[in-house]
Amino acid sequence: MVRAVVALLLTLSVLTGAVVPVAGSTPSATSTAASASTTVDAGDAGDDGRNALVSTDAAAATDSLAQTTTFHLTPTRPGEVLVTLDYDVPSRVVDVETRVPSNATVVSTDGFDPSTGDRYTWTESTDEPSLTYRLAVNETTAGRLPLASDGTTLFADTGPWALFRRPSTGTRWTWHGSEVELTQSTAVDGDGVVGEQLVFLGEYTDHRRKSNGQQFRLVVPDAAELAVEPSAILDSYADASERLRVGARDDRVLVIAAPTDGVEWGVRGLHTGESDIWVQASEPLATPNNVWLHEYVHSRQSYQPTREVRWVTEGSATYYAALLTLQQGHIGYDEFASWLAVGSRPPYAETVLSNPSTWGRQGHYHKGGLVVGSLDYRIRAASDGDASFETVFTEMNDHEGTLTAEAFWTFVADAGNGSVATDGEAYATTTDAPSTWTRAEHVEAFGSFPAHFDSRFSISEATPTRVSGPYRTTTDTELGGIVLVTNETLELPVRVTNDGGAPGQYDVVVRTDENDTIEQFTGRLDSGESTIETLTRTFETPGTYVLSVDGEEFTVFVRSPAQLSVTSLSATPVRVAAGDPIAVTATVENAESRPGVRTVEFTLDGDVVAREEVVLDAGEETTVSATVTPTTTGTHRLGAGGSTTVLVDVVPAKAAGTATESSDEQTSTTTPGFGPLVALCALVVVGVLAVCGVRAAKMRKK
Known part of the structure; x- marks a missing residue:
């Protein structure tokens, strides 16, 4: 399918030149074949072998000038590849001139001499002249592109692999007698694929699928890690080929899954020529912003719009990528509708689609997608399902000459009605934006779609x-x-x-x-x-x-339980008769951010006499108690939690009356850091003070 415009995430120039004969003197019926000559200029054509998806018919003439372009990967020189042009010149050709790209450096020739500028002329020293040049293939974006990725790279040669724009090589030749045509083919020295516009060099796996007369070829480089299975991508393309009925389909579609490791791509995908596509290998299928299908929709567009309706190119690709993804069951209606609704919100709603200067980077994608979707829904409703935007799409592709706004809105009115066209034109020429429709309305207008x-x-x-x-x-x-x-x-x-x-x-x-x-x-x-x-x-x-x-x-x-802490310990009373009970109370705290458990061991002189299990949530505190009954006299150490202790005094049972008269008021509390040593020192001080007090009393009696 001849493309009048190449549009996608990036507009690229067409590399293939037209064959334009330049008239020479025409031989008469009585003249010999050598009495006249014809000169022709030609650009590149695709090959018809393992490495290309562009067919080339064999020359009808008896003789043909054969040109073979061979691509060589140069791993030691990242950013450059080698290209060799080999010609097979028949005897009736008297002059051959070839032109190399501006980003090429010729490194060797055999049978060609430099002419003017980037042109080289056949010396006639051999019938099989050749020319080899180095081609700089790395390309970056001039600025941030619509639906851009994080980087700036459009084409790259990393050394082990290269994905680049196929170079344009012009050939001019002159012959005597009957017509001599140029036949062109391509080859790869090693592993690689040559398409109409794209070249990939490096190791890869080939996946193919036929559907509706189209041959889909998915090239997955060994350096690429696909986010989805190759079969799922080909299933999606086969389904889209069937559903999208907008005119003739290209015989072949080449899709290259671009490796992402070590390359900061400037776009998520790119369509160029008639049906050459590359998409970042990391792109998913289950998204309304489906780049795999977005690029395929572009391959089905074959119209040349005026400035006022250029928005339809990206708008229709955005809309149909989402609709096809919905119809294939990869997304649900809510996600589909939410994606379209982005076009009704700032800043995209302020886009005037008919005026490209208002688009910004993505206005024609988002608002354009919403408007195309609204047109599709309303045409279906107005025609009781007999027509859709595909009807308009088909008319656009079949339209002779430039597609004007007048022609476009006429197609819309014919498919739906005047009201649909009038409202749609208002959305395209003002900052007004349509609303999306409900799931029930979608099912009624479009029919059922898979459960998701x-x-x-x-x-x-x-x-x-x-x-x-x-x-x-x-x-x-x-x-x-x-x-x-x-x-x-x-x-x-x-x-x-x-x-x-x-x-x-x-x-x-x-x-x-x-x-x-x-x-x-x-x-x-x-x-x-x-x-x-x-x-x-x-x-x-x-x-x-x-x-x-x-x-x-x-x-x-998931963590181990928190470690609970015993923060204080108290005993009541602290002076008892042997055999009397003492109530010991421990305060336990969880200072951590998760629950904890601890068995608090109560000890008497280091021996465990009671155990209590404590469970606390984060930040909680509690107290636990135990009863301890000393049976021997003297000073005893009560403890809980290992480091927290309190001292008690146990007297003989005969002193019980004296010892227990004030027992309810005798309480001792300790906190961590005031252990047995400090308590013992305190008792010593108390004893010294007592002795001093007795002596002072005796002196007063004297």
Whole structure:
């Protein structure tokens, strides 16, 4: 299909030149073949072999001038490739001139001498002249492009592989007698693929699929890591080829999955020529902003618009990429409608589509996609399904000459009605923007589309996460993650929604970051229906667990229980008769951010006499008590938690009356840091003071 305009994420110049004969003297019926000559200029044509998807018919003439272009990868010189031009000159050709690209440096010739500028002339010293040049292939964007990626690279040679624009090589030749045509072919020295406009050099795997008369060829370089299976991409292309009925289809479509490691691409994908495409290998299929299909839609456009309707090129590619992805079941209606609705919000809603100076980088993509979608919906509704925007698309492709705004809106009116065209033109020529339509309206106008299930963790006040176990039973509404301790059980809600256009059976899998399945839910939902499934899992081992469902992640941090601290200890009374009980109370605190458990051991002179288990949530504090009964007299050390102690005085039972008269008021409390040594020192000081007091009393009696 001849393209009047090349449009996608980037507009590229056409590399193939036209064959234009230059008239010489015409031989008469009585003259010999050598009495006249004809000179022709020709550009490149594609090859017809393993390395190309552009067919070349064999020359009808008896003789032909054969040109073979061979591409060589040069791993030791990243950024450059070698290109060799080989000619086979028949006897009736008397002059050959070839032209090399401006970014080429000729390194060797055989049978060619430099002429003027970038031209080389055949010396006639051999019938098989050749010329080899180095071609600088790295290209970058002049600025940030629409739907751009993070970098600036358009074409690259990394050394082990190269993806670049096929160079344009012109040939001019003169012959005697009957016509001598130029036949062209390409070859690769090693592994590689040559298309009409794109060349890839390096190791790769070839994947092919035929559908609706189209041969799809997906080239996956060994250096590329596809985000989806090659078969899924080819399935998508085959389905799109069938669904998108807008006129003739190209016989061959070449798609190269561009490696992303070490290259900062300036665009996510690119279409050039009639049907050559490259897309970053990391691009997904399950997104309304589907670059694989966006570029394919461009390959089905064969019209030349005026300035006022240029927006339709990107608008229709944006819309149909999303619609086809919806119809293939890769996304649901909510995601489809939300993507189109971006065009109704600032800054894109302020775009005047008929005036390219207002587009910014993406106005014609977003608002253009919304307007095309609105036209499609309204044409279907107005025609009771007999027409759609595909009807308009077909008329555009079949239109002779430049596509004007008047012709475009006439096509819209003919497919729908005058009101559809009038309202659509208003959206294109003002800052007004249409609204999207509901799922029910979509099904009524477009027909049913596959069930599609959206699964995500659903954490809210109504559906919180629940934690239970030996330490606590609680709920939580934090998004993204939670901290547990070992042997706690998590109940995590998962909402499953059928946002497709038909009832269907769901199969939802929850995985870990190691891609292990830990839960699987199945069920059936009608279109628009939702349900809550609950993942229940007990975590026995400390670690970090990243759970995922449909690409959404929830992180579970599992830790050992917190270490609880005994912060103070008290005893009542601190002076008792042997055999009397003492109440010992310990204050226990959890200063950490997770639950903890501890068995508090109460000791008498280092021997454990009682145990109490304490469980505390993060930040909590409590007290626990035990009864200790000393049976021997003297000073005894009571303890809890190892480092916290208190001293008590046990007197003989005969002193019980004296000892116990004020026992309810005798309490001793210690905190960490005031242990036995400090308490002992205190007793010594008290003893010294007592002795001093007795002596002073005796002196007063004297």
